[in-house]
Amino acid sequence: MLTLSSQLNTYLIMGAVLFGFGIFGLLRRPSLIGMLIAVELVLSGASINFMAFNRFLAPDPTVGQIITLFIMAIAAAEAAISLSIVIAVYRNYKSIEVEDLVELKG
Amino acid sequence: MNPSLFSPEGLAGIIFLILIGVTILGAIIATCTKRLIRSVTGLAVCFVGVAGLYYFLNSPFVAMMELLIYVGAVCVTIAFAIMLAEPDEARLARKISGLSGGLAAICGGAIAFALGYAAVNGTWMAAPAARANDGSLKMIGESLLTRYSMVFELISIVLLVAIIGSMALARGGRREE
Numbered sequence: 001m002l003t004l005s006s007q008l009n010t011y012l013i014m015g016a017v018l019f020g021f022g023i024f025g026l027l028r029r030p031s032l033i034g035m036l037i038a039v040e041l042v043l044s045g046a047s048i049n050f051m052a053f054n055r056f057l058a059p060d061p062t063v064g065q066i067i068t069l070f071i072m073a074i075a076a077a078e079a080a081i082s083l084s085i086v087i088a089v090y091r092n093y094k095s096i097e098v099e100d101l102v103e104l105k106g
Numbered sequence: 107m108n109p110s111l112f113s114p115e116g117l118a119g120i121i122f123l124i125l126i127g128v129t130i131l132g133a134i135i136a137t138c139t140k141r142l143i144r145s146v147t148g149l150a151v152c153f154v155g156v157a158g159l160y161y162f163l164n165s166p167f168v169a170m171m172e173l174l175i176y177v178g179a180v181c182v183t184i185a186f187a188i189m190l191a192e193p194d195e196a197r198l199a200r201k202i203s204g205l206s207g208g209l210a211a212i213c214g215g216a217i218a219f220a221l222g223y224a225a226v227n228g229t230w231m232a233a234p235a236a237r238a239n240d241g242s243l244k245m246i247g248e249s250l251l252t253r254y255s256m257v258f259e260l261i262s263i264v265l266l267v268a269i270i271g272s273m274a275l276a277r278g279g280r281r282e283e
Contacts, residue, residue: 002109002119004126005162012225014126014159018133018152020218025137027210033142033188037149040180041133044156054241055163059234061241062249065165066257072175073261077268079180083187084276090191 011052018045032086032096036079043075122162129155142188150181167243 004010018041025038047068054064090096109115132155135148153176160169239245250258 002111002116002123005119005122008230009226010126011159011163013222014129016218016221016225017130018156019221020214021133021137022214023217024210024214027213028137028207031142033184033191034145037136037142037145037184040149040176041136041152044153044176048156048159051160051163051165051168053230055165057230057233059236060238061164062239062245065168065241065246066249066254068160068168069171070257070261072171073265076175076180077265079183080268080272081275083183084272086187087190087276088278096191 008052008056011048011055015045015048015052018042018048021045030097030099032089032098033083035098036082036086040075040079043071047071118162121158125155125158125162127155128152129159131155143185146181146184146188149184150177153177153181164241167246 022038022040022042022045025041026035029035029038050064050067050071054061054068058064086096089101093100095101109119111117111120129152132148132150132152136145136152137148139145139148153172157169157172157177160166160172
């Protein structure tokens, strides 16, 4: 149990678990912000996979770290854009629940 | 081989187990609580655990960036959005039915199990005999400014577009009185 930190499988399974939690939250949450939180979990699961392969299998150990930094930048941009979409939706519908947003033409 | 509990390796192993626990606990709080502000807190806890995992993967710089960007910026931004657009708690609580929650759990569990199964049973390529460099912060900086400079510039353009676009979007519905 104490040598888990030096095995590739531990990190891969952690990434899979976070991904599964993200999908679970994405399907279960009735509001847009809750779904955004779940998407962040999915992204961090993917990042953990990149970092694990970078540490154990990559010949050049900077590649995975740089990809993870880019994933963080994309995730930050995605969070900013989607939160402003959420606020715009809230201003028009007075609700951020997905079931209320069924009209295509505003 | 199993290191003893009080050797440095053993203590590092215990800290690693604690970090895994923190990550999973944070993910559970982030997905299973009813109030959104609690779930943002759970997301922050989960990212602290993930930053610890990155530290164990020999990259303290990425771990620090995880804390700085995710815990410091993304979670705070989501908290602000919750303050601006608070969902109706009572309606939300009524809407989560047991059946849809169960189906979501089955879906997420199946995907996690399939990915974990593939990860454990797959054959990865062998570990390289020699590394090109040590993956330190200096090497990351050199790669960012030489080999990945184009991507670096593109990501800054993406961030600029995101800033301007989010301001334009959030301002869009505001009427001039």
